[in-house]
Amino acid sequence: MSPAIAAKEGGRQRRAGSHHHHHCLDVASEAPPALALCGDGLLGGEAEVLLPPEPDRRVRGYRAELGSILLLLVLYVLQGIPLGLAGSVPLILQSKSASYTDQAFFSFVFWPFSLKLLWAPLVDAVYLRGFGRRKSWLVPTQYVLGLFMIYMSTQVDVLLGDGEGRGPDVVALTVAFFLFEFLAATQDIAVDGWALTMLSRENVGYASTCNSVGQTAGYFLGNVLFLALESSSFCNKYLRFQPQPRGIVTLSDFLFFWGAVFLITTTLVALLKKENKELIPTKEETKGITDTYRLLFSIIKMPAVLTFCLLILTAKVGFSAADAVTGLKLVEEGVPKEHLALLAVPMVPLQIILPLIISKYTAGPQPLNTFYKAMPFRLLLGLEFAFLVWWTPKVKHEGGFPIYYYVVVLLSYALHQITLYSMYVAIMAFNAKVSDPLIGGTYMTLLNTVSNLGGNWPSTVALWLVDPLTVKECAGAQEHTCGTTVAAELCTKAGGSCVTTLDGYYVESIICVILGFGWWFLLGPKFRKLQDEGQSSWKCKRSN
Numbered sequence: 081m082s083p084a085i086a087a088k089e090g091g092r093q094r095r096a097g098s099h100h101h102h103h104c105l106d107v108a109s110e111a112p113p114a115l116a117l118c119g120d121g122l123l124g125g126e127a128e129v130l131l132p133p134e135p136d137r138r139v140r141g142y143r144a145e146l147g148s149i150l151l152l153l154v155l156y157v158l159q160g161i162p163l164g165l166a167g168s169v170p171l172i173l174q175s176k177s178a179s180y181t182d183q184a185f186f187s188f189v190f191w192p193f194s195l196k197l198l199w200a201p202l203v204d205a206v207y208l209r210g211f212g213r214r215k216s217w218l219v220p221t222q223y224v225l226g227l228f229m230i231y232m233s234t235q236v237d238v239l240l241g242d243g244e245g246r247g248p249d250v251v252a253l254t255v256a257f258f259l260f261e262f263l264a265a266t267q268d269i270a271v272d273g274w275a276l277t278m279l280s281r282e283n284v285g286y287a288s289t290c291n292s293v294g295q296t297a298g299y300f301l302g303n304v305l306f307l308a309l310e311s312s313s314f315c316n317k318y319l320r321f322q323p324q325p326r327g328i329v330t331l332s333d334f335l336f337f338w339g340a341v342f343l344i345t346t347t348l349v350a351l352l353k354k355e356n357k358e359l360i361p362t363k364e365e366t367k368g369i370t371d372t373y374r375l376l377f378s379i380i381k382m383p384a385v386l387t388f389c390l391l392i393l394t395a396k397v398g399f400s401a402a403d404a405v406t407g408l409k410l411v412e413e414g415v416p417k418e419h420l421a422l423l424a425v426p427m428v429p430l431q432i433i434l435p436l437i438i439s440k441y442t443a444g445p446q447p448l449n450t451f452y453k454a455m456p457f458r459l460l461l462g463l464e465f466a467f468l469v470w471w472t473p474k475v476k477h478e479g480g481f482p483i484y485y486y487v488v489v490l491l492s493y494a495l496h497q498i499t500l501y502s503m504y505v506a507i508m509a510f511n512a513k514v515s516d517p518l519i520g521g522t523y524m525t526l527l528n529t530v531s532n533l534g535g536n537w538p539s540t541v542a543l544w545l546v547d548p549l550t551v552k553e554c555a556g557a558q559e560h561t562c563g564t565t566v567a568a569e570l571c572t573k574a575g576g577s578c579v580t581t582l583d584g585y586y587v588e589s590i591i592c593v594i595l596g597f598g599w600w601f602l603l604g605p606k607f608r609k610l611q612d613e614g615q616s617s618w619k620c621k622r623s624n
Contacts, residue, residue: 148278151353152290155218155271158345160298161338162225162260165331166190167303169257171417172310172331173248174408176241179565180584182250183408184543187536189257194532196265197525201372203269212355214274218267219350225263226342232256233336240331277355296428304421306334311418372522375620379526384514384610384617388527391607392507393534398455398596400538401588402462402496405546406469409585410489413472415481423490430494434501442509448608451506455604458499459596461492466589468492507531510611514618523620542588549584 166189173182207216239256241248275287308314309329316323379385411417441450468489475485511527552562557576562568568578 145279145283149283149286149290151349152271152275152278152287153294154345155267155349156291156294157298157301158222158342159264159268159271160295160300161302162257162264163193163295164299164302164304165306165334166257166261167299168307168417168421169253170408171307171411171420172240173250173253174411175417176248178248178250180405180408180543180546182248184540185250186254186257187404187540187543189254189261190539191536192258192261192265193268194529194536196269197376197529199266200269200525201369203266204273204372205369214270214277215350215353215355217270218274219346221263221267221270222342222346222349225260225267226339226346228256228259228263229335229339229342233332233334233339236331236335274355300424302334302338304424306331307418307421310334311416313416314418375522376526379523379620382618382620384613385527387606388610389530391603391610392531393537394603395455395599395607396535397538398459398592398599399462400542401585401592402465403535404539404542405585405588406465408543409469410472413469414476415472419486423486423493426490427493427497430497431501434498435505438502438505439509442506445513446608446611447506447509447513448611449506451503451510452600452604452608454499454502454506455600456597458496458503459593459600461496461499462589462593462596464492465496466586469585514613514615516618516620542592545588546584549582549587550580551582551584552578552580555579 169189170183170186173186203217207213211219236256239249239252272287272291275290276284279287306329310327310331312323312325312327315327319328380389407420410420438450472481472485475482508528511524511531515523515527552568554560554562554567554571554574554576555578557571557574560567560571560574560576562571562578571578
């Protein structure tokens with residue numbers, strides 16, 4: 081599976097939690113009068129003053145708030161750009177022969193979206209009243225993102241190691257893209273919260289549509305489109321009459337363009353879009369920040385929740401090699417990175433249809449049964465992915481890869497998506513089922529955050545272990561070894577070459593599948609039993 085695709089899946093998982101973001105639902109559960117004012121949007125508020133009650137219902141159809149809906153869509157598209165770009169960097173690093181230890185270090189970039197619960201209460205509680213509760217965070221965050229993108233456009237070619245014999249500066253790239261993702265996650269918290277007050281009650285459902293459509297479109301632009309336009313072979317084959325040594329755009333061009341778009345959009349939002357002043361809460365809300373952190377701690381201490389957290393943090397270990405390393409291995413074996421990214425395109429219809437079909441099976445009282453049944457199939461696909469990597473160099477020819485090879489890759493990925501979504505939708509359904517309705521937003525976001533972290537840490541560890549598990553020999557200079565980078569250089573200087581005798585990816589794939597089936601046999605039944613816990617086991621005992 082390509083890291084672009086893996087990152088997208090990770091992004092999708094992160095997104096799901098934020099559809100139910102704690103600050104959004106807390107408004108609904110703890111302050112009904114605030115929610116009742118949702119109709120007083122920029123358009124809704126004026127309509128309410130000018131029109132009698134009956135036509136008012138008609139005016140507040142989606143057309144009356146089309147401007148707000150389109151603005152939300154644009155903000156979510158912008159949020160997807162840094163996510164897509166971050167997903168494309170591992171493929172670029174792999175094409176520049178970066179080590180898997182470097183890839184593991186860079187994978188920390190994908191953590192902020194899973195950890196945003198840690199600073200979300202702060203974004204909710206601290207703001208400039210005169211400027212607007214959500215704009216106080218959205219405007220500065222997007223300005224910093226835009227300026228940072230423009231600055232990075234001047235540095236990124238050097239960081240990627242385009243100089244003479246200079247490799248990529250992975251530490252600097254990781255810090256830069258970690259900051260991108262942190263800012264995008266903060267922007268996400270602000271936009272999720274603003275969506276609930278920007279749209280009237282009748283139209284607030286469009287917020288989640290804007291969220292999924294906008295972020296998917298942004299990811300597509302930042303990842304699939306960028307990798308295609310950056311590739312000289314793709315551009316020469318499909319978009320040019322005269323071949324050129326470079327693609328149509330570089331990462332530098334792309335960052336500069338989107339940095340400018342961020343600055344222009346943010347300026348327009350700051351000047352032209354007003355927040356509903358009536359919906360800005362009173363000063364008491366700021367004391368809610370310590371309450372929220374205390375509440376999170378009290379939720380996680382509950383025995384049923386603690387058991388769930390420990391189990392879900394270990395459940396995805398078995399998939400880590402397949403999900404995190406396979407795509408990078410395919411690039412290493414010569415599959416063009418833009419072809420891997422383009423495989424995401426035919427998957428979009430499947431990704432839309434799958435949750436709809438699977439939710440029929442997870443809607444009942446036992447959603448985790450679907451998770452449990454899908455798990456062995458996903459584990460076996462890990463072995464199939466390892467076979468695919470082994471098979472790849474055997475079908476490669478001078479012109480690239482035959483069509484039937486890409487058909488096999490696409491079918492493998494489609495099967496993987498079915499098992500992945502079966503488990504993902506089941507977890508989401510379970511989290512929604514057990515979340516205490518009194519504090520639904522905070523509770524559900526916490527469970528989703530832990531679920532996402534359960535995928536993040538095994539992927540980072542899996543990437544980290546590939547190099548130590550790989551065995552190499554120095555062919556042509558027997559007295560030398562290839563255990564370290566320095567030893568490998570000495571081997572080359574002595575006229576030898578490092579040859580891989582045992583690829584750590586295959587070792588890791590087998591270990592992961594064994595660990596995965598061990599979890600399924602020993603802990604899986606315990607995980608399913610959580611469904612049988614009474615509602616009282618999940619209710620948070622609140623002290624007033």
